[in-house]
Amino acid sequence: MRPFTAMEDDRVKVTATLVPHGPVFPAYMFRFDTNHGSVTFSGDTTHSKTLIRLAKYSDVLVHEALQIPPGVGLTEEVIDHHKKSHVMVEDVGPVAQASHVDHLVLSHIENTGGTIDPVEWHRLASRGYDGAVTVGQDLQIITVA
Secondary structure (H helix, E strand, O other), rough: OEEEEEEEEEEEEEEEEEEEEOOOOOOOEEEEEEEOEEEEEOOOOOHHHHHHHHOOOOEEEEEEEOOOOOOOOOOHHHHHHHHHHEEHHHHHHHHHHHHHHEEEEEEEEOOOOOOOHHHHHHHHHHOOOOOOOEEEEOOOOOOOO
């Protein structure tokens, strides 16, 4: 699907497009462009060239991330569903790199094994990415420069 303008006024332009999210349809990503900068939200998605194209040169990419630790006790069916619907944390950095974004923020964080280690998630998300990485937290404020 080609990106479309979802909303536009004198302060912000919001562009959207569909992204793949396993059996869930529709799922969207959004890009917000302002005079202060641009932010792209991946939404729930698996790998998507469309996401990389729409996020291209955003100041900030807010991307969902998943980790499935070994031995967590999930069935193969559940693991397969997660992998078809989300992006593993160690695979998010290359998405940000291909998008040429300045700052990657992990959001909608899911660790099927329990709590996350922000230092480890930062390390994993930084693989294959040269920019800034933030492991998002509830109510966190990220500025766009």
